[in-house]
Amino acid sequence: MSSPIATWSAEGQERAQQLLALYPDKRSAVMPLLYVASLEHGHVTNEGMQQVAELIGVTATQVRSVATFYTMYKHEPVGRYLVSVCTSISCHLLGGDEVLDAACGAAGVEVGGTSEDDLVTVERVECIGACGGAPAVQVNYELIEGVTDIKAIDLIDWLRNTTPEVVLADELQQLFGGQKSFDWGVPEPDGAIAPVPAFGPYGSAEEGR
Amino acid sequence: MTDPILTARMEANRTDSNTIDRYLETGGYEVLKNALASMTPEQIAEEVKASNMRGRGGAGFPMGVKWGFLADSDPKYLVINGDESEPGTFKDRQLLERDPHQLIEGIVLASYALGVNRAFIYIRGEYPKPARRVQRAIDEAYEKGFLGDDILRSGFSLEVSVHLGGGAYICGEETALLNSLEGRRGEPRLKPPFPAVEGLYARPTIVNNVESISNVPWIVANGGTSYAAIGPERSAGTRMFSLSGHVNKPGNYEIVMGMTWRDLIYDVAGGIRDDRALKTWIPGGASAPWLVPEHLDAPLTIDDATTLGTMLGSGAVVVMDETTDVVKAAHSIVRFFAHESCGQCTPCREGTKWLQDILERILRGEGREKDIDLLLDVSDNISPGLTWPPAMTTICPLGPSATAPILSITRYFLDEVKAYIPVSEVAGV
Amino acid sequence: MSDTTTVSITINGVDHEVEAGQRLITAAEKVGEYIPRFCHHDKLEPVGKCRMCLVEVEGPRGKQLVPSCTMIVNDGMVVDTESEVVEKAQEGVLEFLLINHPLDCPICDKGGECPLQDQTMAYGPGESRFIEPKRTYEKPIPISDVVLLDRERCVLCDRCVRVADDIAGDPLITFNDRGNHVQILTFPNEPFSSYFSGNTVQVCPVGALTSVDYRFRARPWDLEVTPTVAAHDTVQSTAEIHTSRGKIVRVYAAENDHLNDGWLSDRDRFSFAANHAPDRIVSPKRRVDGSFEDVSWPEALNTIAERLGGIAPERVGAIGGAHNTNEEAYALGKFLREVVGTNNIDAQLGDGFNAQLAAAVTPRATVDDVESAGAILVWGPDLKETLPVLYLKVRKAVKNGATLVVASPWRTGLDSIATSVVRYRAGSGQEVLRKLAQGSAHEDAAAALTTGPVVTLFGRASLSEDPRLAESVAAYGRTLPDARLMPLLTRSNVFGALDMGLAPDLLPGRVGIEAGSAGLDAMGMLGAAAEGALDVLFLVGSDPVRDCPDPALAAKALDQADFVVAIDAFVTDSSAHADVILPAALWGEVDGTMTNLEGRVQTVSAAFPPRGQAQSLLEIVRDLAAIMGSGDILPKDTDTASSSLANEAPAYAGVSRESIFFESDGTGVVVPTGAGTQPLGYIPTDAAVPVVTDRFTLHFAPSLYDDGVITRHAESIAGLVPDVTVRISPRDASVLAVSDGASVVIDDFLTLPVTIDADVAQGSVVVPFNQVATKGLIAASAVSVEPVRGDV
């Protein structure tokens, strides 16, 4: 009998084993494993959920029940860059809705849509904890604070033209940001390589260029 | 003015307060060394209790008292709530990013006091950078022997790891957070049993906010009574306030409670942008009913806020100036709660979305005068009597939170709501 | 003052003394204060989700709204269920539930028995204030062969999820999405394949889950309800037949807390279609020149009477009777013993064990004993596959804290919750048992069997297992603390049949016959017939060619016997050999009683008369006896059968349909009642079964859906028969050099694909019994396995 994740990359398989060992109860690894599965399959697929289910010994239905509860698990393909625009109250007050419109316009999509070149998806999100630097935007969950509608257009164009391998928050902030919630301190070496949070164990963080 | 407790290091070291070198150089982990060498777990718990610090996650429950409820049966767990998702709130993010070792030292002290050997830091999924910084700090702490087996040869061991959320505000509610950490849907549990008795994996568990635990090193170092002496009696200590909206200087401010709202908005946050007039503000995160200029001179304490029919909640103050369309603002908040409802209980699942739908219809110019009563009555069916603190037909307070903006705009800005209703729809016309 | 078992509470100003520890909603209902609810269900853990049951309870901070379904009553509790606040909250919840509901009551199967509809009448607001567009979903989607899901009607009460997960252990239907988009769903393209899926339909408070069989078939107000038992296995769950215009439209579970707790297996629930199957035999038939022709009852019976005339009684035998009522079985036994004069009677088909052990083992366990056991040993058939509702009861016992030991050559449904699993090579059970008993191995299992009462559920793990092992296990079970024993035979009313004397060595009422005067058992009769030593064979609802350990022998026996009478509802591989076929009434068409595996006697009732000219077994043998001139020996109807068996059968003294009804609240009477002892108190002894040493031993075990007559004729479940593969251990696979999916030849004639399965004991081969694909395989202790070369 072969492992349910035999089709995953070597790193993905290794991370899965680490995650399974991390918790007192394997089931706790469902959420991190779903991120790894997203990375392997591009988004959360039925196959990915079945694999995760088999890894932890629950039913695929139970995994799907979890995977559809949280907004960061994408069940449809998304672009290489997931642009999330906040329109919750503080961002709303300072122009978040205009930033959203501008980003959609630049990408040529409706809210939630993916551009024709499959590069950019623009979504509306609720508060991402950057209210002091409103309006805020994330690209593959890497944050930019103090974005204007004009900067949002520049951001989309830049993503399409430069297609960065790694999305680095400090670089984006420099190029397209403004007012910050607080001093960010030393620049962060790690960034995102996919629309999955760039957090070491999930495999999307990579040393900057 | 008292010196800041939580932000002193990051203010003094604007670039690298997150590194272990800087932390050690500025006295970090000294408290831990001393405590493990010379204090019993009970003594630490005593200091925390004496500090009178009330939890900074929103509910304001005294931390030392909560610790006292932890059932004595192993294994037990400590879970740090870093889900911070309440609109307007961004203080924990700063503590995680800029001083993760302060949190870790607090976790080790708390775990030692509680007899816990396994702790989790639950960080919202949209915070990969804070999570990375915390993870790096954890790795450093392991390396230096502040975490792991037999910490500093004290015989005490502790494992800590970061768990990233998946995008769900409700996971800030502590029992939903535990479900999420167990690999389930983030649905709040019925209480009782409370987590201190049956929490993570049905074991005794303490859940504390990032800011709450970040205070522990200072409290243990300086004594609980010194902490209790700061600020008003029932709102002791310093506290992080997140200011946002139409103020000149948005940001996090660590202040001593007891000052007035006027002080906070006009002094600390530098007043309203472009010298406009203040219209209203949200005093404690999106869940809180709003205040208006007549309340500017009320003191900023947990109890005074209750008297005014609102709360300090998560310490998020969102300021709106005279140009604000309060109906749109209310809609943004109601939409938030409808989007974030876990959906398990009927009034919240159906009611919050219905409120959102009605507001959207009103904003489209399709409102009817009776929609105002309808908004209030639907709100009443989620939070009977629309009193404070809110009564609930729901399992958890998320549903009732969605009624706060409805209540606020109909109470203070009824004319503006009515202005959206076409003349033909107003009764008698 | 209230004592510790009761508390006093005040509801709407009236004081009540209520049982402590229960939920407020239940306590209130018991004293006549019904609180509306959707998610609450007596047999499920409370979730407090629908919020319909909110009431006001006085607390330190004044009156507070609380869900009465989660609140446990405590002394001095003051409750208001009718205050303005409560009424407003309840109306509010109902309005919330209705805003997105399609209100399609006129075309909804639940219309007329729907709490949402009823409560809208009772508590609901008048006109709708909701003018926004409703949430819509794709209309009913089939989530399995038997269940449909209509998400628009769902009130998200979580009942189906809890039934599937907590009760059945099959978490295949769950909540998906969040907030206003929450919906109940199964995994895409994975069916809701649970043996208990029908229970979700029964507990669904609205018409969101409906059964394919029932859809658009009837309206609740023209249903007739007939209380009975589900007779597919020996648990005999208490049930109801719902008929409309003379046809069964559905079967519901009844709530019998001593037995099935309101649950049924899907086989119990959905097999009823067999009653109405188009190919049922509805008139007597006689074989003429190799084919059957319809004849009248008198012609058919005369033919049989003539053939029996002057024949030596010991050259006559009868196999079957396990599907009939006690009264029918009693009449059959009387016919054979007193009219024909033979002890060649057997209701078992060579798949059971010592009839005296099964009928009269002491001390015998009840199902309640299982539920409250300290420890349970299951050494017999896989409960999930054979006695599914008993499987639920064992799950419940484990939840209640019982430790569980399962011994089996292959994975069983209970393994995942067992404290200890003893996996043994088929054929080596006696050796394993000896070590367990001596403490020289399986220490975990032994340690898990120390807290009494220890209930031992024993039987034959598969048809290829030596039946005497069950006796050894029972003997061991008797040595455990505060021991109780439950024999596991699985077929329908086989315990009732044995109690009525349908065994070569039993008389009615658990009275034994000396070994010397005992008749032949089923395999003995087949053997005798095959050798020409038996002339007349009655097949009473039995199909030995498909359903006994040696199909070849059975086929030969039926060929060789001079005269075969089949009393059956269908032409089967066996009844096809008959000289005369008599159309038999089925379950649902006969009144009487049945006896389950704990000795519980319950009433069964006819929902309508037998199909066509079919008759009950009692009528058939009564009329046959009359033609043979012995009409006065047999009871004339069910009631006389019942009173005569109560007089004649010691264990059944005082048990009648009336006494069951009046004394047991419809839950049945366990015989012997009270302190009564078995007339034959059978004490098992260790049988010292020899260990089978062949290269491959066979584990030939039934699964819930087999190719049995009833399953085959019940349309909705017929498709659930599993794919047939041969399972072998990874080690044996590598020795044989076969890979997963490759073909092997079993016993030189049966080619089947292999599944490599780590849960198979090394050296054993697992083959499912009674499937089309395994037809003809003999249930011997050993088999040969050869890879098909060139097929890898």
Ligand SMILES: Cc1cc2nc3c(=O)[nH]c(=O)nc-3n(C[C@H](O)[C@H](O)[C@H](O)COP(=O)(O)O)c2cc1C
């Ligand atoms: C809907 C809801 C959301 C919450 N969100 C958070 C949150 O994001 N962060 C947090 O620390 N506490 C949050 N809480 C409060 C927690 O349930 C809990 O009281 C807190 O984490 C306890 O920590 P403390 O005692 O240190 O404040 C929330 C509560 C509710 C009802």
Ligand code: SF4
């Ligand atoms: S109030 Fe809303 S978020 Fe809270 S339990 Fe109910 S549905 Fe979930």
Ligand code: FES
């Ligand atoms: S019956 Fe109590 S909340 Fe549903």
